[in-house]
Structure formats: C-alpha cells, structure tokens
Amino acid sequence: MGNLLSGFKSKRKNKYNKDDIKGYLVDTNVLLSNPEVLKKYDNIIITSHVLREIEKLELKKQDRTLQYQIRRFKRLAKSFEDYIDLTDYSFDLRDDWSKEYVDNLLVQICLDKNLAMITNDVLLRKKCKLYDIVVIEPEVSDFIEHKGFKEVFMTESELSELYLNLDKNDFDLLTNEYLVINDDLDGELLDIMKWNGEMLQSLQDKKGRLGNGLKTFQFGSFKPRDEQQIMAIDSILNNQLTSVRGRAGSGKSLIALNTAWHLVEKEGYKLFIFVNPTPLRDSQEMGFYKGDRLEKLMQSAVGTMLKSKFGDEAEILIQIQNGNLEILPFVDLRGFDTGDSKAIVWILESQNLTSDLMKLGLQRIGDNTKVIVDGDYHAQVDKDAYASDNGMKRMSEVFRGSELYGEVELQTIHRSKIAELADRM
Structure with missing residues (x-):
C-alpha cells in the first residue's frame, strides 16, 4: 500500500463520485x-x-x-x-x-x-x-458493558429523601446492582446501596461503617481498599454467583481468595479452584511439564500465583490433604459436580474461557455452592479464540439481573505505582 495522502488538495471537488472512492x-x-x-x-x-x-x-x-x-x-x-x-x-x-x-x-x-x-x-x-x-457501518458487538454499579453525587437533603423512599428504583438498577453515593460538595463516599429487586439496602453495618474486612487464620486480616472491593466482597458473601473483573493489580485474586477462605474457616465450605492453564500471549512456551496433574498445575502460571498467596507449595498440599482445597483443570471437569455439600468454586483467569467452557464450569455447580469468577476480558485475554467468544462476557449477558448474580468491575490498581504506570503500556 502506498501513501494515499500525497498530492491531496484542500479545494473541494464539484461532484462526489461513488464509483471512484479514493x-x-x-x-x-x-x-x-x-x-x-x-x-x-x-x-x-x-x-x-x-x-x-x-x-x-x-x-x-x-x-x-x-x-x-x-x-x-x-x-x-x-x-x-x-x-x-x-x-x-x-x-x-x-x-x-x-x-x-x-x-x-x-x-x-x-x-x-x-x-x-x-x-x-x-x-x-x-x-x-x-x-x-x-x-x-462496521460490524460491532452487541455486548453491553456492565460494571455492576452506578455512581451518583448527592446533597444531604437528596440523600435523606433517598432513605425515605428505599422502595423506589429511581436509578434503574438491576437486581443486585450497586449504587455508590458520593457527597455532591467534596466527593466523599457517603454510602453504598444495593437494589435487591424490591428495595435499596445499605452496605453499612449497625455502626454506620463500610468495608470492615475479613480475618482468617490462613491469610490474616484483609480490608477492602476502595468501594469496588467493598462491593465485590458483599456480592460473594450474599450472592451465589459473582463476577469480579479488573486489571492486573486491582485485587481480584486477593478478594476471591480471602473471601473464599473466610467461608472455608468460618462456615465449613470446601474451596474448588477451576483452572484453564493458558500460556501468556506472545510468551515462549517451555514444553511439557513433568509430573502428575497437580505437579503440572503447580508449575503453571496458576500454580505460581497460588504459591505466592499460600506461601509455598507445601501449604497448598496440606490444605488439599485436609480436604479444604481441590484444584481442577477444565479438561477434567466433565462428569464432576460439587454435590450437596457446602462448596465454593473459584474460576480463575476466566477471560481465557470460551462460552462453552464457562458453561461447562457453571453446569458443575450444585445448589449449596457459591461461585467466584474472576478475570479481565479487556486486557488479559491470551488467545484470539477467547477474545471472539468470551465466556465471561456471555455469562454476564445471561445472568445479569438475576437474583443469584452479582458483578463488580474493579477500577483502581493498588499493587504498586509501577503496576499502575505499566497498565498504560
């Protein structure tokens, strides 16, 4: 292709010629x-x-x-x-x-x-x-973005009026969609509310506090760092299925693992981690990993992430032996189900799932099982097949507005200043 712009004149032509498009x-x-x-x-x-x-x-x-x-x-x-x-x-x-x-x-x-x-x-x-x-008119996707929350600014009088009319859905919220309310003068966070299908509910505790956090023996204290993290924890605890999306460093894994392990320790859940190990886009694959299924998973990117959270591989093996944890690749999911026992499923890096794979994973879920789906289909998809047919997007389209579903898109990178600047690359 040559440069078509050379020799262009600024003076308008007398007649537009449809048969001679330049x-x-x-x-x-x-x-x-x-x-x-x-x-x-x-x-x-x-x-x-x-x-x-x-x-x-x-x-x-x-x-x-x-x-x-x-x-x-x-x-x-x-x-x-x-x-x-x-x-x-x-x-x-x-x-x-x-x-x-x-x-x-x-x-x-x-x-x-x-x-x-x-x-x-x-x-x-x-x-x-x-x-x-x-x-x-180029072909465009009919997928409509859904952050899982709306943000508004209110005066004190407007907020008081809202509290008097909690049964009115004036902001057209879907069921389990959140409303982040900021002060109209200084932007300070005033409240976070959720439409439960019948009325607005505040996320404040009895003392008027938001985001008190969680504490587990395994990971210690975890406190949400912004309003999106507060909403994500609330959704996991109160909905059967939650999608948590966000850029690298926004806290997806920390939220999922700390909240899931809170349910393991406090309420007797067992954590199942569904994974679809996928080489990073443009990275060089290192060939076949040696060992059994678990050993291979521990050598993958998923295993590296889990080891960083649990401390080392030995601790992961202890939790598996104690019956608190099981890691399952999607290739082995067919025929599996979570049964009637209390379970929580964490579907990791879900941007690397097609609609059929996501469907397969969700069809393994019993009535007593909670599900956390995390990923980032904006920037971390590692294969073109997952970009054109994305399971996270399809799940959002099907489940949003359902009484059992919540979705939160994390907005802020908290890992480090370098991670935040690197996101612009």
Missing part, C-alpha cells in the same frame, strides 16, 4: 470501539482532528472501558502512521453547521477527497446521506 475516512467512535477496521480496509485515512479528539478524551477522567479503548487504538495505530493526514482543515462547507464539530469537518473532507465514511454514528450517517457520501 479511500476510507474513520470517525473517532469507530477507531475506539472497533479499531480492527484498520486491518480490514485498505487505504484508511485518519485525520489529525480525530487524533486530537482522542487525545482530549485521554486527558479526561473516564471509566476504564474508554481508557482501555484508547490504549488499544494507540498500539494498533503505530502500524498505520503513513495514513495519518496531518493537514489542519478549516470548515467552510455550510454556514448552519458548527465549525468546531469534528464530524462536520469529516463530511467536508469526504467530499474534498472523494472518500467513503466508516461510522456507526447515526447523526454522522445522516449528514453523509445529504451529500450521497458512501457510508460503511
């Missing part, structure tokens, strides 16, 4: 939500105006979905630098459209350069139609 202009939304179009179409053109719009979004405090989309686009765009149009265009197509609105300028550029427009934006499509500009 390239494809992409709007901001598509570049962020579906950057794969950069690989699908030849002769893609990205304007400097769109890039500046993305830079402005990056500077704003947004939820982690948008942050991830921006990082993903920037990584992919490095391969398409020849298709960035550095020209700063001025809008003069018509007087009744704003000169400051990037989409209006994109319409003009399509006319100037005889380009097709790639967009899913309804208004932009309509504007292109006015000038008979060819519009391509």
